[in-house]
Amino acid sequence: LIPISAAMMAVSATVPFTHLCTMLEGVDRAKGKDNKKKIFKEFLDKWREFHNSVHKDDPNTEDSFYPAMRLILPQCERERIAYGIKEFTLAKYYIEILGLAKDSPDALKLLKYRAPSHAKGEAGDFAAVAYFVLKNRCPEKGSLTIQEVNDLLDSIATNNAAKNKEEVRRSILKLLRSTSAMEQKWLIRMIMKELKMGMNQAGVFAVFHPDAEDLFNVTNSLAKVCIDLRDPRVRLNEIAISLFSPFKPMLGQRIPLDGVEKEMHHEMFYIETKFDGERMLLHKDGDTYKYFSRSGKDYTHQFGAHPLEGSLTPYIHNCFASHVKSCILDGEMVGYNPQTKAIMSKGDKFDIKNMAEDSDLQTMYCVFDILLLNGQKFANSPLRERVDYLDKLFTPIEGRLLLGDRKDARTKAEVIDALNEAIDRREEGLVIKYPGSKYAPDKRKGSGWLKVKPEYVDGLMDQVDVVIVGGYFGKGRRSHMISHFLCAVAVQPNTPGEKPALFHTFCRVGSGYTLKELYQMGQRLHPHWRVFDKKKPPKTNILFPSGYKEAPDVWIDPEQSLVVQIKAAEIIESDKFKTGCTLRFPRLEKVRDDKEWSDCMTLDELDDMRKNAEGK
Ligand code: ATP
Structure with missing residues (x-):
């Protein structure tokens, strides 16, 4: 035997197609949603276990459940071009390959699969009809792996598109010779892109990963779902957040004052100061810092990669508590005027991202959230827990590093008062946050963060x-x-x-x-x-x-x-x-x-x- 390099090996090159079909058959026969899910989950767990042992030295492998998933959810498949083959065409291929006489009962069954007289209880289901025709003509046990089946399906799709009938025939022949009738039934359903096993797309996604459906809806890529979400314990919002790589911060939804209490589920909420600057994420690991803007642009050259360089890092490096090794902070970068001791508003026409060294203003970072501390990710901790960590993170320093303030409130009246005070302090509004909210990168609607500003409705009042x-x-x-x-x-x-x-x-x-x-x-x-x-x-x-x-x-x-x-x-x-x-x-x-x-x-x-x- 030749030893295969584990890193090179795909799980799908080992798992027999028969195993997949046996699982599908089991799901089909099982009664009730939970039983169906259980059978799929057993198959998935075994796959994952095998995956982990094969790839134990290469945790970042791109190998995944995708080769199986694309066969289980063929309707979600976008990578393989369309087969362009319908039941009738497939029937003709079968008749030809099996050498059936055109008017033999079996040939007629396949061609007229919809007719009840020929097909008995299976009428209309081409795959089921084909199963009976193929039962005595196919090998009892299939011999293909999942990878080989995918390769053959690729070949059918591309050759059919290229009108290369002979190659299509050859691939179908190969499939027929190396699969059992039961496998053929599932293969046909895969080609027709409808599995009919009594478990829908949402059910499959839910078993695979709690965020699978969400990620599929935004990316439309089964491959991405399978690769990014291969570990069921790691949630999507945490995957996006890692040290020194940019991600899109969570956003606030603008809503009218009247809607605040309802959005906050009529519970206690936080009112925070709305800083008027540039959203910036600070990543720190020991002496190394990186700063990313909301769009993921790197501004480290401006604010400083190390304690001896940049417009901010030298002033804040020593503020961190000794237990802080690595962290990711979310906040707003503002301009601070040390003479007037005031935060400048963006309307004052300056750009904190490109400030000259001799400017009267200095850079100040106002921190309002924490996403990672010493390797531990917090995106799934509620805000009320995250702010607890923030409190013990650093000692604020005037004009350089500020800890965003928050107060508890429950009513619209309290929001109006706070808004009045904010306007009086020349701020443009408030940020209201639900203490139970988790941190979802790039999320705005339903995120649990609200922006409220005075409602200057045009025309309602003249100046x-x-x-x-x-x-x-x-x-x-x-x-x-x-x-x-x-x-x-x-x-x-x-x-x-x-x-x-x-x-x-x-x-x-x-x-x-x-x-x-x-x-x-x-x-x-x-x-x-x-x-x-x-x-x-x-x-x-x-x-x-x-x-x-x-x-x-x-x-x-x-x-x-x-x-x-x-x-x-x-x-x-x-x-x-x-x-x-x-x-x-x-x-x-x-x-x-x-x-x-x-x-x-x-x-x-x-x-x-x-x-x-x-x-x-
Ligand atoms: P948006 O950023 O929501 O697309 P926008 O750019 O017009 O809209 P605003 O509506 O003015 O911004 O307010 C949202 C911004 O407020 C956030 O993106 C963030 O940069 C900033 N901000 C200031 N203070 C806070 C805070 N305490 N919590 C969250 N965001 C804050």
């Missing part, structure tokens, strides 16, 4: 031009500058042409402008700000609601001020402002340099707008 009458100092990072503005509308003067003399406070706005614009506005307003002391309110022409609600830190005489254009989702009732209403999710769109302070919106116009909005 408003209001005058700035007050300012609020920023909190934390922006405490040294005015970061929010109090805006007002004018009481229309009695006589046309006259300038307004009274103003009603209307809304507070803190987002929508870039830091540069904020700075420029600050420069222009700076000389005119005066302190607003709530206990000793100044005498002004700005009217507040009772109790001086939403009193600013500083105020400005409207005559010295600017008109700004604001966009919002809707007008809502509010007792915090003199107008009795305010804007939800206001965004400062631009400074209206073309308008005078006296050209701002009036109370009458605001009333019209409210009525209009109610009508819509």
Whole structure:
């Protein structure tokens, strides 16, 4: 005997076709779905066991169950070209090869397989009819392996397409001479692409691997299903995730606020900060780092492959806890301004992926998920467990490495409050996550991650031009500058042409402008700000609601001020402002340099707008 190199050997070159057919026969005869599945599973388990022993030194072999699978699910086969052979053609080949007289009873049975008089109970089933005709003419036991059968079927398909009848005949002859009648029956069904064994495609896939059907639906490749999912214990989402190879991160689904509670199964959920930067996956193994973008592009040259190079790695390498050897993190790469201690928004026009070294901004990585730690994969752990690992992973460092925050919530009202706060912090929305969600690369719909943003429905509300009458100092990072503005509308003067003399406070706005614009506005307003002391309110022409609600830190005489254009989702009732209403999710769109302070919106116009909005 010549020893065969195990790595070279395909399991299908050893497994007899008879074994496959005996299994199919068993499935066909078994009663009930579970019994059918059990028989298929036994065959599959034996195959897998044999596969593991043959390929024990080559775990990455491309050999797989595919040669058998393509015969079990011939309707899913895309690799082999169509046979182009129907029952009638096959019958003629058989008659010719077996040397049957044209009008002999057996020849007629095959040709008129649909007629009940000839075929008794098997009428209409060509394979079953053929079985009876072939029973005494075929060898009792077949001698082909699964690989040989596939080779012969390939030959039939290609030669039939090339109209090479003689070769087709030769292959069919070979099959007839080397298979039993029972095997012929299954072969015919394979050629006709319908096995009729009482177990459908979904059933076969389910026994093979819990993700088989999903993967087949996206790839349409039985071969890929069999190779990628050869180990039933390894789930599809984990297969995609491995150290130093790119994968597509999980995505969020944009949904209206009204849908949040239902999507979260009316259970507790997380509200996370939505960072405005570039999605980036960090892969780390000891001193080696790699960074991949959402599309799988490698940005390691920018952020640094080692602790001594790049715009990020040198600053974060020492932050990791000593137990962390390897990990894969998911997060957002943002630009951070160390002077203002603020995260820049993408609208501020910079590209974190290609930032020059002398830029004022530094690279900061905001981490919100972990997919692998010291070789252990987490894609199938629920988010609530993954975030536990995140908490113990590194020590955050200001302006370089940030641990994304999350808070628990249950209701739409909590989401609205959080969204208001986010808009106020000049963020564009929130990310809401289901704590039980697993990590599915590239998945958006039904992933358990939601994006909520203010709903600026076009046309539902016009933009408003209001005058700035007050300012609020920023909190934390922006405490040294005015970061929010109090805006007002004018009481229309009695006589046309006259300038307004009274103003009603209307809304507070803190987002929508870039830091540069904020700075420029600050420069222009700076000389005119005066302190607003709530206990000793100044005498002004700005009217507040009772109790001086939403009193600013500083105020400005409207005559010295600017008109700004604001966009919002809707007008809502509010007792915090003199107008009795305010804007939800206001965004400062631009400074209206073309308008005078006296050209701002009036109370009458605001009333019209409210009525209009109610009508819509
Ligand atoms: P999408 O990325 O969903 O195709 P998009 O590019 O327009 O759409 P957004 O709708 O602005 O992006 O928001 C989704 C993106 O928000 C995510 O792709 C991710 O990069 C980013 N993101 C920021 N913070 C988080 C967070 N805490 N969790 C998940 N994603 C976040």
